[in-house]
Amino acid sequence: MLTEEQCAEIASALADDDVGKAEVMLYAARYPREALPAKESFTExxxxxxxxxxxxxxxxxxxxxxxxxxxxxxxxxxxADLFERWEAGDDRLAHSLRQLGAHLLEHACSVVERTGLPVAQVPASPNGSGPTVVDDLRDLAGVLERVLTSLQTLARLSSQPGDELAVPTDDPDAMLRRIDRAVDADVGRLYERKDDGDDAVLPVLRRRARHLLELGTCEAGEAGIDVTGVETAVEAAFELPDA
Structure with a gap:
């Protein structure tokens, strides 16, 4: 996702009929971690x-x-379009919604584990025994995976920029690629700093992780999955007060 300021710069280039500048800026904004070396014909x-x-x-x-x-x-x-059609009674969208929900949960679990949040030691049961929070989250993703038989056939992330620009809104593979890129665009630099020993980024990563978990849980609920267990697990992992 581009910022308003980035969109304004690209629009300004187009208004000046400088298509080449707009194209370079659009690519650089969409793929902020891609290098633009001179050896690949990018000018100064x-x-x-x-x-x-x-x-x-x-x-x-x-x-x-x-x-x-x-x-x-x-x-x-x-x-947004999927929810509108789902709420209008289009049951064919359950597959896509559940797949997206599972994908968001997997992203959130990955971020939680990378931050060092001690969720692996937080028991899910009050007596201190039984499965951990991460176990519960992984189990939920596993349930979703079993429900969705086609989850095993997800396409690899495309290496060609812009390959999914014209796909239909109900193409789950293209949706997942765009979500991956949106998540990775912001988190890559944070991971690098964390790996370099900068603990100042941990609160940021943990807040992102909680946010992704909430989004994934919400979408899984919209798709008809019982998310009561995962909501409880998230509250325990992040030590949230009872509602």
Whole structure:
């Protein structure tokens, strides 16, 4: 997801009939971690355009609220039409909604584990025994995977930029690729800092993880999955007060 400032810069280039500049800036904004080396025919001016448009998107640890809005926007852009059709009685969409819900939960679990949040030691049962929170989350994803027989046949992430621009809104593979890119665009630099020993990014990663878990749980619920157990597990993992 691009920021409003990035969109304005690209629109300005188009208004000036500078299609080449707009194309470079759009690519740089959509793929903020992709290099633009001179050996691949990117000129010095094009790299300056790329650097400028990327500077208009602050990293998540600097502007977490905007990062959250980008995540929400990316997910809403994929599910809004599906929810409307589902609520209108189109039961054929259950497969796509459940698959998206499972995918978001897997993303959230991955982020939780990368942050070092001690959820693996938090028991899910009051007496301190039994499965852990992570076990419960993984079990829910496993249930969704068994329900969705086609989950095993998900396509690999495409290596061609823009390959999913024209796909229908009910193409789950394309939706998952776009969600992956939206999540990865903000989190990559945070992971690098964490791996370098910068513990200051842990609260940011944990808030992102909780946000992704909430989104995945909400979508799984919309798809008809009983999420009572996972909601309890999330509350225990993040030590949230009872409602």
């Amino acid at each position: 001016q094009e790299r300056k355009w790329a650097t400028h448009v990327r500077s208009l998107r602050l990293p998540a640890d600097v502007d977490l609220a905007s990062a959250m809005r980008r995540l929400d926007g990316a997910i809403r852009s994929e599910i």
